[in-house]
Amino acid sequence: MPNHIGAFLKASKCFSTLGINITRVSYDKAVDSHMLFLDVEGTEEQLREADAELEKLGYLQNNSSNSGVVLLEFHLRDIPGSVTHILELINEFSFNISYINSQENGTDFQHFKMGLYVECPEKITEFIAQAEKICRVRVIDYNSSGRAYDNSIFYHAFVRGISQMLELSDEQKQRLLVSSNLAMQTLDEQGLSPYRTFDSISKFAELLAKSVGDGFVPRLSTHQISEKTELILIEPPCGSNTAILKSSRKLLVIDSGYACYKTEMLNLLRTAVPEFDHIPKSILVTHADVDHCGLLDLFDEIIASKKTADCLIREHEGKDGFREQNPIHKPYINICKILTAYRPPLPDKLITPWQDIESPREPLSQIGFFDFEDLHFEVYEGKGGHLAGEIVLIDYTHKLAFTGDIYINLHGLTAEQAEYNQYAPILMISVDTDPKLCGEERTAILQRLGVGEWKIFGSHGAKKDYIVK
Numbered sequence: 001m002p003n004h005i006g007a008f009l010k011a012s013k014c015f016s017t018l019g020i021n022i023t024r025v026s027y028d029k030a031v032d033s034h035m036l037f038l039d040v041e042g043t044e045e046q047l048r049e050a051d052a053e054l055e056k057l058g059y060l061q062n063n064s065s066n067s068g069v070v071l072l073e074f075h076l077r078d079i080p081g082s083v084t085h086i087l088e089l090i091n092e093f094s095f096n097i098s099y100i101n102s103q104e105n106g107t108d109f110q111h112f113k114m115g116l117y118v119e120c121p122e123k124i125t126e127f128i129a130q131a132e133k134i135c136r137v138r139v140i141d142y143n144s145s146g147r148a149y150d151n152s153i154f155y156h157a158f159v160r161g162i163s164q165m166l167e168l169s170d171e172q173k174q175r176l177l178v179s180s181n182l183a184m185q186t187l188d189e190q191g192l193s194p195y196r197t198f199d200s201i202s203k204f205a206e207l208l209a210k211s212v213g214d215g216f217v218p219r220l221s222t223h224q225i226s227e228k229t230e231l232i233l234i235e236p237p238c239g240s241n242t243a244i245l246k247s248s249r250k251l252l253v254i255d256s257g258y259a260c261y262k263t264e265m266l267n268l269l270r271t272a273v274p275e276f277d278h279i280p281k282s283i284l285v286t287h288a289d290v291d292h293c294g295l296l297d298l299f300d301e302i303i304a305s306k307k308t309a310d311c312l313i314r315e316h317e318g319k320d321g322f323r324e325q326n327p328i329h330k331p332y333i334n335i336c337k338i339l340t341a342y343r344p345p346l347p348d349k350l351i352t353p354w355q356d357i358e359s360p361r362e363p364l365s366q367i368g369f370f371d372f373e374d375l376h377f378e379v380y381e382g383k384g385g386h387l388a389g390e391i392v393l394i395d396y397t398h399k400l401a402f403t404g405d406i407y408i409n410l411h412g413l414t415a416e417q418a419e420y421n422q423y424a425p426i427l428m429i430s431v432d433t434d435p436k437l438c439g440e441e442r443t444a445i446l447q448r449l450g451v452g453e454w455k456i457f458g459s460h461g462a463k464k465d466y467i468v469k
Helices: 007-018 044-056 082-092 120-129 153-167 170-188 195-212 259-272 306-316 328-340 415-421 423-428 434-449
Strands: 021-026 037-041 068-079 096-101 109-118 138-142 219-224 231-236 241-245 252-256 282-284 300-303 364-372 375-382 389-396 400-402 452-458 464-468
Touching: 007 021, 007 044, 007 109, 021 170, 044 120, 068 082, 068 120, 082 109, 082 120, 109 120, 120 138, 153 195, 170 195, 195 328, 195 415, 195 423, 231 259, 241 259, 252 364, 328 423, 364 389, 364 434, 375 434, 389 434, 400 434, 415 423, 423 434
Parallel strands: 252 282, 282 300, 400 452
Antiparallel strands: 021 037, 068 109, 068 138, 096 109, 219 231, 231 241, 241 252, 364 375, 375 389, 389 400, 452 464
């Protein structure tokens, strides 16, 4: 919308006249003086009429132009008139100044920061080249500058920058724009700086982008579980681990990582299991988080708890999954799904072999058993501390446990995994639905382990060797 007095009033009157209800409003001039976010409810006909009326007002522009604020720092000698030459050059290029900040610092130079409103991005490159003939010039990253610079068209520039890293479609860009604003609004209400929110989303996207192709360098390890069964653990830089259990006759995969690593993971799976494309393939899902379910479509059957299956079916039907039903978690999950190209699996692949405990009383409740070759697991469902439907598998004979995200090896993370894991807690406040309950579930897992030397495989980090005396 235009940055004019009464702009929101005009939009509100438009909706009111058509009988449309506004359900969410978000506007922060310090972030973007032109972008007002409105969620509204009405019939399809009412909304079409509103689109037409708002376009007549000059609203709802797609803003495909690359205009926005470029923040520059000029290293000027601290003498009379030094800034004049820069101002003359700015005037020559017809740039508007939206922000200026400088103060002497006891040296022979001042660091002049200026926000320049640029409508043609091609001109800024030429401008900087000319300015560098006068003094040293540095481009400052808007997101991490920690300040608001008026007149920026921020959201489109923000989404455009991420899109260039991950090649998003126009539809994905629009969804990311709305989800980023929703994340900012949600976390702002929790007292978190908007700029920390945008910075975290940007860095999360950068990690995903640099970890594809040649940048996908997971940590691999092989573990002999029994005479018949071997386990290959794949720990990607971002997202959940994938465990491959294989014997001479069968293959079972536990969790699958992000969808954006499909090509890279397929190559690894085919290397680990040369006959991968020609044998029946089963995957067991510990819970329905995006980073565990990205590659479910590669498998013939998906083994899950009843609640996890229900969550995946809801997503397939276009409804909110369990995470999105939590208003604080919803923006981050939406962003994850967009940036990683997540698609829920077909419901007819889902298999739920265990009983469903609708309202479990204990942190962990046994729901059945699961066998793979010579491995025999007791299956426990958590009460939902991390996410409803979460399961834990314990083989008492081979002292083996798969604990999902309830228990992970924090001290066994690679540097890349540790960096990745710091952004979800910022953007979700907590990765757990109920952190206190998740702690109780974690304790319950360890209490169920008998005497001996255990191999614990959480969904993040290396295998954990755990001794019960």
